[in-house]
Amino acid sequence: MGSLETMTTPTNSSPSTPAEQLIARSNRLGSDPRVTNYAGGNTSAKGTATDPVTGRDVELLWVKGSGGDLGTLTEKNLAVLRLDRLRSLVDVYPGVDREDEMVAAFDYCLHGRGGAAPSIDTAMHGLVDAAHVDHLHPDAGIALATAADGESLTAEVFGDRVVWVPWRRPGFQLGLDIAQVKEKNPQAIGCVLGGHGITAWGDTSEEAEARSLEIVRTAEAFVGERTAALAAQGRHPFGAVRPGYEALPEAERRARAAALAPVVRGLASTDRPQVGHLTDSDVVLDLLAREKLAHLAALGTSCPDHFLRTKVKPLVVDLPADAPLDDVVARLRELHAAYREDYAAYYARHATPGSPAMRGADPAVVLVPGVGMFSFGKDKQTARVAGEFYVNAINVMRGAEAISTYAPIDEAEKFRIEYWALEEAKLARMPAPKPLATRVALVTGAGSGIGRAIAQRLAAEGACVVVADVNLEGAEQVAAELGGPDVAVAVRADVTDEDAVADLVRATCLAFGGVDLVVNNAGLSISKPLLETTARDWDLQHDVMARGSFLVAREAARAMIAQGMGGDVVYIASKNSLFAGPNNIAYSATKADQAHQVRLLAAELGEHGIRVNGVNPDGVVRGSGIFAAGWGAQRAATYGVPEEKLGEYYAQRTLLKKEVLPEHVAAAVVALTGPDLVQTTGLHVPVDSGVAAAFLR
Known part of the structure; x- marks a missing residue:
């Protein structure tokens, strides 16, 4: 610059x-x-x-x-x-x-x-x-x-x-x-x-x-x-540092932010779902540690561009940085209820018969000493920009306090602009949100094949997407294709590693504020007869798909329950979870495990508004990372057809005689997680062009 x-x-x-x-x-x-x-x-x-x-x-x-x-x-x-x-x-x-x-x-x-x-x-x-x-x-x-x-x-x-x-x-x-x-x-x-x-x-x-x-x-x-x-006089525009409110060490700070993010996002989404953004820059952390924090935050921002995006004032947590996490969560809930009451009173004080209806009483900015600033919006860019505007406001407050006393425009003037008929008209001109707008999706095995197609489709429908894959380079390429960090981020994740899966969900919460939609897609395939299948083959298949799906679902469910916003978990299982084919014991048994996880978790997580469903594809050859990695050659040998003809072979054995592509699986995921099937859980959707032997009934 x-x-x-x-x-x-x-x-x-x-x-x-x-x-x-x-x-x-x-x-x-x-x-x-x-x-x-x-x-x-x-x-x-x-x-x-x-x-x-x-x-x-x-x-x-x-x-x-x-x-x-x-x-x-x-x-x-x-x-x-x-x-x-x-x-x-x-x-x-x-x-x-x-x-x-x-x-x-x-x-x-x-x-x-x-x-x-x-x-x-x-x-x-x-x-x-x-x-x-x-x-x-x-x-x-x-x-x-x-x-x-x-x-x-x-x-x-x-x-x-x-x-x-x-x-x-x-x-x-x-x-x-x-x-x-x-x-x-x-x-x-x-x-x-x-x-x-x-x-x-x-x-x-x-x-x-x-x-x-x-x-x-x-x-x-x-x-x-x-x-x-x-x-030079030993003074600071924001006053002295309050002992105990200083920034936590980075690793501890980020861990605490990840734990708090779903809670804060859930509260900030009481009126309507929001995407979150974390800012823990020195500028923010310095204000949060200072004695004037509460006073200045209560005064709010002044420039119309600032408070239109940050709301009239932020919510400020009034506990020290190292307060027990449970105490911070409990205090957040109390402060959020008080904030909503205060905002409703602000609206009532200034609204006239011609004022637009109150748009929502949740904060757009939440300040947590020692941790940072959470900001919220209808998408990641809006959430990020709200945070950037509050950083501008912090700079303004610091400058005003250095040269004089910060004295923003009064509350009545702020209301006149926030609920200006012209601002309302501008909002009305905005395009309708996409079906998955505000939803945060985590897709495993998304660096190629079916996972990549799912990530692409979810992003196209408005979701923010975490592209997770053991191959970070592939994940980064997909995230870049989707539009970069305001739309998608890449995370390297070995789903067989319990700590890595916990880190993956934490990274999702830090990137977008929480998680709403998980697709368990990571997988691999080994095609061997029973007598040639080794214990290592068996363990590898089950570690990646059965264990991996369990670990991802468990960690994501923790965040979803903390959010209190419901959610979706989708398992990419297989026709083989039902169909008894030759030379496929390790793979098919693992897919059957995944299919039953769908039923078990649908029954358990329903009370939290979390829906769990599955997709059973078959014969997805083109674009498939699994087939390209040797599975295609193995299955072609099993069926006695050239590998390049395997897709056609699968298609001809179906009722519809049509080849299944990765985008067909992605379409099923969108159907299950979009606005049309909100009362559906525990369902398996076949995407196999019709394999009668794999019918669910």
């Missing part, structure tokens, strides 16, 4: 059009979290283009649209508006009480087809008399914006080059306010928006970017000097 001083140097040839300049500038500004947070802030450029209808030049505004991210901004993320029409909205503006109506009016100012929807900040960019405008959320800038005496500090730091603008909710009136500030202060390069962020402008893209970075750089230096001065 480049320093702020070097970020102004373009990496490519100089862009020529205003839109190209805007995208290049935005990508540079958005590449550094010190300058702005993910999906936060917006930038714009003004210029002329030819109107395709009249053939005459027309003044246009290119501005980052709603929901875009500066660091990854492309042309499709821009809204393009006619400046003359946008500025004419001033004449019909009905006032602050009805300014939300102006967002709909932006649609009548759009130029051309396509592009992003205009955001609430469009007025700021269109009304300010400057060719290029940047609105950013730098931590140091927001520290000034949330300081109790932020206005006087802004004057102290910047003189008259940067003007203070008191807090106002984003919207048309704020655009008018900033336009007026620019007009009345021709010497100014930008402003600090109370409680919110910064805005800078320039006649050229380079000038706007340089001024944005000047404001950020100067604010950072000021905060750094004040922080250093405190340190």
Whole structure:
């Protein structure tokens, strides 16, 4: 990551059009979290283009649209508006009480087809008399914006080059306010928006970017000097370290986080299922150890981008780092109940007859001293970003406390934004979730063959997937294919090893907060007649499939029961669990063991809402790691057919005369774990194209 001083140097040839300049500038500004947070802030450029209808030049505004991210901004993320029409909205503006109506009016100012929807900040960019405008959320800038005496500090730091603008909710009136500030202060390069962020402008893209970075750089230096001065006095912005609340050693910390994650996720999913993310960085652990933790956490975040993702405030565990785990779990349940009551009271205090319904009373951020921060969202990226935003908020609080006193916008203003009709409309525009959204799936033997196909299908249906395999390289390749750590992670796991299986489930909980869906797929096959089958053959088959499935199911069930969210366990058994074929004693007996585990666990785990089902494939030759590893040659020899014809042979002996592929097995797993068979447990689904001898009845 480049320093702020070097970020102004373009990496490519100089862009020529205003839109190209805007995208290049935005990508540079958005590449550094010190300058702005993910999906936060917006930038714009003004210029002329030819109107395709009249053939005459027309003044246009290119501005980052709603929901875009500066660091990854492309042309499709821009809204393009006619400046003359946008500025004419001033004449019909009905006032602050009805300014939300102006967002709909932006649609009548759009130029051309396509592009992003205009955001609430469009007025700021269109009304300010400057060719290029940047609105950013730098931590140091927001520290000034949330300081109790932020206005006087802004004057102290910047003189008259940067003007203070008191807090106002984003919207048309704020655009008018900033336009007026620019007009009345021709010497100014930008402003600090109370409680919110910064805005800078320039006649050229380079000038706007340089001024944005000047404001950020100067604010950072000021905060750094004040922080250093405190340190020289032996003081810290967050106060002294509380004995017993310091970060636990890493191994102990991660083990405790893994044990707590399913409990915390279950509580945070009381209203609707959530995916979790753990952050145990030094920045987080330092705050959790300090005496001001409870006070600052209760004040909540300030920048709208922050609290829209982190909720009005976090849940804070008020026990020392080494408190007995059972005590922490019990206290979490008490604090969660109190948090829900407090949030409902917050909603009741501020809701009006026109307010959207309460979206849920569970915390989005849970802080556990000595362990770290759990954050939650509708998918892994949302959960991760919520954590990143709270880290931004921690930086803001530390900076504000170093230079003054942290004083975020008040609760009523937070409510107005959290339950803003425009925010509700944005949520309503989001696509419907996929069938397995929020579900965390663990698939063993997922580095190839059937397991890989299952992992691919589960991810395609919205699940987060842990790709477990004894071959880590294969697992990593599959996880990368699925989209990387926000979708899938790879874990090396020998399912015959009890400790390795426990580590696998812990890794799943650390990656996504818990586990909901387990597929026992790991396996191998040895095809020999009885008299040639060794005890080692027998033990190896049973260790991997019978013992391995038992160990994985047991450890996953612990986490599922701790979550209290139910779950699914699916065994990839076999037609051979029912069918008596030749030269297959070790494999078929093991598959029969797995098949009965399904029945036994369905009966035992039902009281916890955990469903256990099985899939009985047959003849999955193409793409199969087992068949490629020698099983295919053995079975082909048994049946007296060429190995390359084995799939066709299996197909011809079925009722449907069709070959079974890995994706057919994956489809059965999705059917069993999706929303349509929620009352089904203890079932075995044949995926064999019809083998009458293996019928269940």
